[in-house]
Amino acid sequence: MTSEAGGWTPTGRDEPxxxxxxxxDATVPLDVPDEVDERRLHPAWVITRAVAVLRxxxxxxxxxxxxxxxxxxxxxxxxxxIVIGIRVxxxxxxxxxxxxxxxxxxxxxxxxxxxxxxxxxxxxxxxxRGLVQRVFGLVSLEVQTAGGGxxxxxxxxxxxxxxxxxxxxxLGHAAAxxxxxxxxxxxxxxxxxxxxxxxxxxxxxxxxxxxxxxPASPDPTPVYAITGRELVIAALTGPQLGLVAVLVxxxxxxxxxxxxxxxTERVEDELTGANAMTIAVFVVVGLLIAAxxxxxxTVVAFAEFTVVRDDRRLRIRRGLLTERTxxxxxxxxxxxxxxxxxxxxxxxxxxxxxxxxxxxxxDEITRTLIPLVHRxxxxxxxxxxxxxxxxxxxxxxxPPARAHRRSWTAPLLLSVLPALVVLVTVPGNGWQLTAILPxxxxxxxxxxxxxxxxxxxxxxxxxxxSQLLARRTLLLLARRVQRIDLRTQPFQRRAELATFDxxxxxxxxxxxxxxxxxxxxxxxxxxAARTSRTPPPAVRRDGSLSFAAPPE
Amino acid sequence: MxxxxxxxxxxPLPGDDGRHQLSARAVPYWRLRLATTLVPAxxxxxGVLLLVDVAGGFRIAGAAVAWAVALGVVVVVPPIRRRIWxxxxxxxxxxxxxxxxxxxRTVVPMVRVQHVDLHRGPLSTRLGLAEIELHxxxxxxTIPALDRDEAERIRARVSVLARTPDDL
Numbered sequence: 208m209t210s211e212a213g214g215w216t217p218t219g220r221d222e223p224x225x226x227x228x229x230x231x232d233a234t235v236p237l238d239v240p241d242e243v244d245e246r247r248l249h250p251a252w253v254i255t256r257a258v259a260v261l262r263x264x265x266x267x268x269x270x271x272x273x274x275x276x277x278x279x280x281x282x283x284x285x286x287x288x289i290v291i292g293i294r295v296x297x298x299x300x301x302x303x304x305x306x307x308x309x310x311x312x313x314x315x316x317x318x319x320x321x322x323x324x325x326x327x328x329x330x331x332x333x334x335x336r337g338l339v340q341r342v343f344g345l346v347s348l349e350v351q352t353a354g355g356g357x358x359x360x361x362x363x364x365x366x367x368x369x370x371x372x373x374x375x376x377x378l379g380h381a382a383a384x385x386x387x388x389x390x391x392x393x394x395x396x397x398x399x400x401x402x403x404x405x406x407x408x409x410x411x412x413x414x415x416x417x418x419x420x421x422p423a424s425p426d427p428t429p430v431y432a433i434t435g436r437e438l439v440i441a442a443l444t445g446p447q448l449g450l451v452a453v454l455v456x457x458x459x460x461x462x463x464x465x466x467x468x469x470x471t472e473r474v475e476d477e478l479t480g481a482n483a484m485t486i487a488v489f490v491v492v493g494l495l496i497a498a499x500x501x502x503x504x505t506v507v508a509f510a511e512f513t514v515v516r517d518d519r520r521l522r523i524r525r526g527l528l529t530e531r532t533x534x535x536x537x538x539x540x541x542x543x544x545x546x547x548x549x550x551x552x553x554x555x556x557x558x559x560x561x562x563x564x565x566x567x568x569x570d571e572i573t574r575t576l577i578p579l580v581h582r583x584x585x586x587x588x589x590x591x592x593x594x595x596x597x598x599x600x601x602x603x604x605x606p607p608a609r610a611h612r613r614s615w616t617a618p619l620l621l622s623v624l625p626a627l628v629v630l631v632t633v634p635g636n637g638w639q640l641t642a643i644l645p646x647x648x649x650x651x652x653x654x655x656x657x658x659x660x661x662x663x664x665x666x667x668x669x670x671x672x673s674q675l676l677a678r679r680t681l682l683l684l685a686r687r688v689q690r691i692d693l694r695t696q697p698f699q700r701r702a703e704l705a706t707f708d709x710x711x712x713x714x715x716x717x718x719x720x721x722x723x724x725x726x727x728x729x730x731x732x733x734x735a736a737r738t739s740r741t742p743p744p745a746v747r748r749d750g751s752l753s754f755a756a757p758p759e
Numbered sequence: 760m761x762x763x764x765x766x767x768x769x770x771p772l773p774g775d776d777g778r779h780q781l782s783a784r785a786v787p788y789w790r791l792r793l794a795t796t797l798v799p800a801x802x803x804x805x806g807v808l809l810l811v812d813v814a815g816g817f818r819i820a821g822a823a824v825a826w827a828v829a830l831g832v833v834v835v836v837p838p839i840r841r842r843i844w845x846x847x848x849x850x851x852x853x854x855x856x857x858x859x860x861x862x863x864r865t866v867v868p869m870v871r872v873q874h875v876d877l878h879r880g881p882l883s884t885r886l887g888l889a890e891i892e893l894h895x896x897x898x899x900x901t902i903p904a905l906d907r908d909e910a911e912r913i914r915a916r917v918s919v920l921a922r923t924p925d926d927l
Contacts, residue, residue: 564896664765689871689897693864700862712896729765731866735852736770738868 243377245304245311251343252301252365253294258339260290303363305377310350312361322361326378328352331520331534334371338528346371351534430592433512433578441558441579442505444550446677509578514592521561521576521592533573539564541711542683543576543589543596549676555582559589562683564712596668598682603661603672609702610660610721615653616698622649662707662719664733669709671717681717683709685737693731695724709734772866773849774856781844784886785904789837791882797829846902848913850920853893855900871895872921877914879907893917 264286271286272279293316301314309325331351340346348371350361366374433441510527521535542562551557559577580588589598606614625645633639652675659674669685672678690710699705705727708718722730782788804825808818840859847854853867876892876899883889889910891902905913 689867689895690900691866694858694861695863696861710897714897726765729769731864732770732772733765735772735866735868738871 242307243303243305243374245302245313247302248298248363249343249345249365249367249370250298251339251345253291253298254343255337255339255345255365256297257287257291257294260294261287264290303374305374308378310361310374310378312363324350324352324361329378330536330539332371332375332378333531333533335526335529335531340365341530344368348374428515429513430516431512431514431577431588433509437579438506438509438512440554440556441509442502444548444554444556444579445501445505446548505578508572509575512575512578514576516592523576535561535563535576537593537595540593540595540684541687541713542681543593543598544574544717545585545680545682547582547678547680551579552678556580557582557585559585561593562681562711562713562715596682596684597665598668598670599665601663603663603670604726606657606660606704606719606721607723610704610723611657613698613702613704613721614657614660615650617696618649618652618656619646620649622646656720660719660721662722662730664730669734671707671709671719673717673719679717683711683717685734687712688734688738691731691734691738692718693727699724707731772854773847773852774845774854774864776847778845778847778856779909781841781846781902781904782888782906782909784888784906785841785844786837788883788886788888788904789840790833793833793836797832801825801829841904848916848920853900853917855902865900867893867895867900869917869920872917875914875917875921877910891917 267286268283271282275282296316297314300316300319301312303310303312305311305326308327309323310329312322314320314322329350329352333349333351334346335349336346343365344367345365346368348363348366350363363371363374507527507529509525511530512523512525515522515524519537521537523531523533523535525531525533540561541564544560544562545557546560547557556579558575558579560571560574561576563574576592577585577588586598589596622645626642629642629645630639633641655674655676659672659678661670661672663670664685667684667686668682669688670680670682672680688709689712692706692708692710694706694708695704699721703724704721705724706718706720707722707727707730708716710716805822808821808825811818813821836859840857843856843858843862845856849869851869853865853869853872855863855865855867857863857865873894873896876894878890878892879888883904887907888904889907891905891910891913892899893901902910902913
């Protein structure tokens with residue numbers, strides 16, 4: 208059921224509204240409405256916000272219950288009533304509108320606040336849906352801007368799905384996703400609308416062509432969708448889980464009789480009677496619970512992970528309880544990070560994250576582009592999803608052989624201090640031998656760093672690989688590098704080695720340790736040449752550059 | 760061609776010729792700055808040693824070490840830092856070389872420079888010094904302790920090269 212001509216009925220809009228529609232379909236408005244009259248959020252906003260606040264007040268409720276005894280329930284009810292009352296008033300004064308091509312949000316009870324975000328500055332409109340919001344069929348709309356930090360610039364917390372789509376259309380960010388209820392199959396059906404116009408952008412989009420071309424009808428066929436098997440493997444090999452497994456293993460291996468009696472007795476004394484075995488059991492159970500939580504957390508975060516590509520953006524949808532959609536503008540992608548975790552690398556699996564400028568960046572989950580992929584399938588998949596970051600699976604160049612021994616030097620020297628501390632503080636009876644452990648850890652770190660290090664520089668892409676526990680391969684667009692460092696410490700200078708490091712606009716960096724000094728110097732020159740002598744206009748005009756006048 | 764083989768040519772960097780040193784007054788400037796933190800630290804360390812209940816010999820030795828370290832750093836570090844520091848500002852890149860134990864050569868492409876700041880604190884103003892800070896999307900790099908005129912020249916030059924609007 209499609210809407211009547213020009214009408215924005217809240218129900219029944221099944222297909223996304225791509226702005227430049229040239230079809231002669233009279234029932235679809237030809238031009239996008241550029242104004243949205245002022246209105247309030249959905250009343251359920253009160254509930255979603257109140258729930259969030261009340262959840263935060265749980266400790267206060269417990270304190271009340273302890274302190275006030277029989278008055279606890281009325282007091283708690285009063286507190287809850289006040290919270291809800293404040294939210295109702297806030298809801299009444301919160302209004303949004305699209306005026307003059309800008310999103311305007313008015314809010315504030317005592318001090319009025321008005322925020323205006325011009326549509327041209329909006330880099331993405333993302334949505335998420337929590338449990339409460341699902342009950343009411345609502346979404347949160349998060350407005351991301353180019354200069355924005357980790358947080359969304361502005362968020363509208365309770366919109367109906369149609370209202371969110373309407374705002375998107377008015378702000379020129381029409382979604383390529385169908386209604387969430389329809390799921391992937393629904394999105395596939397909606398693709399029928401665009402068959403006439405759309406070639407598959409993923410197959411033909413060149414690096415520059417995609418940015419300049421007018422937005423064609425989006426193709427909602429996912430370029431990636433996680434399978435159930437991959438989700439399970441991802442959950443069982445997650446990074447937190449590796450840590451938990453190591454801890455549980457080490458605890459189980461240290462049964463009580465291995466501990467020195469003095470220590471056991473002291474622990475038992477401190478805990479008034481509980482014996483050390485019970486404590487160990489509690490700790491192990493706690494860690495197992497942590498493991499289960501981590502597995503479930505991964506499943507919840509990455510379930511139904513799908514990526515849709517149109518010629519300007521990647522759209523990611525994921526999540527089981529809270530469904531989230533994220534948008535990554537292609538012209539803001541500076542690179543891709545392939546992470547092969549401790550448990551995943553032996554199995555041949557990797558995770559892929561994107562390096563995006565001006566996107567709330569630091570959360571590993573929101574940066575995830577591919578939650579899990581087998582290494583053998585990775586080049587093909589990445590080539591399909593992101594042809595902008597061409598990657599040849601060639602062998603990487605390695606640091607020179609003389610760097611092997613030097614890789615151990617610094618971590619070993621750093622581990623001497625903890626080893627000395629252990630030697631001094633731990634009582635005798637052979638337990639002093641544990642002083643070797645920090646040294647072994649130092650050696651292991653040095654060896655892992657040596658094994659992981661590698662680089663290559665293609666016409667477009669600089670690849671740097673490093674390893675500590677996980678092996679991280681950073682593919683980055685050389686022309687977008689912000690800064691190139693060559694670092695040497697005294698040991699390296701003696702062996703004519705140097706550390707090469709590049710910094711991205713995302714603030715993160717990637718480097719290779721212990722390259723031959725001459726090679727590193729050459730690499731610095733070539734990357735600099737690629738960055739500075741081919742200034743692509745897209746980079747200078749990507750909206751993120753707000754020039755501040757120099758002070759005088 | 761393998762992706763790992765670099766082209767045989769060696770693209771130039773501004774630092775290949777025309778390296779500039781910081782102002783000669785950088786050394787007294789850094790010495791004063793270090794002294795303002797290290798001398799009070801040594802005073803505090805001496806005070807703590809006087810209050811703590813240890814043998815008199817240890818007190819004197821500890822205080823002596825604290826003062827020796829503080830004065831040693833003030834005397835020795837600034838000249839070394841200045842000897843290592845150089846900068847070169849070309850048309851395409853800014854090239855910086857700095858460090859003490861870890862020595863870093865930093866190249867910032869000019870097209871990445873978003874804006875230029877010129878700082879002067881009370882102390883640097885008295886010594887006729889200024890500091891240039893170049894901001895990029897990934898943080899900033901600083902050229903400290905420049906002669907005032909030189910800093911002004913750099914600011915003007917980088918403003919033009921980075922196509923920063925230089926509206927006063």
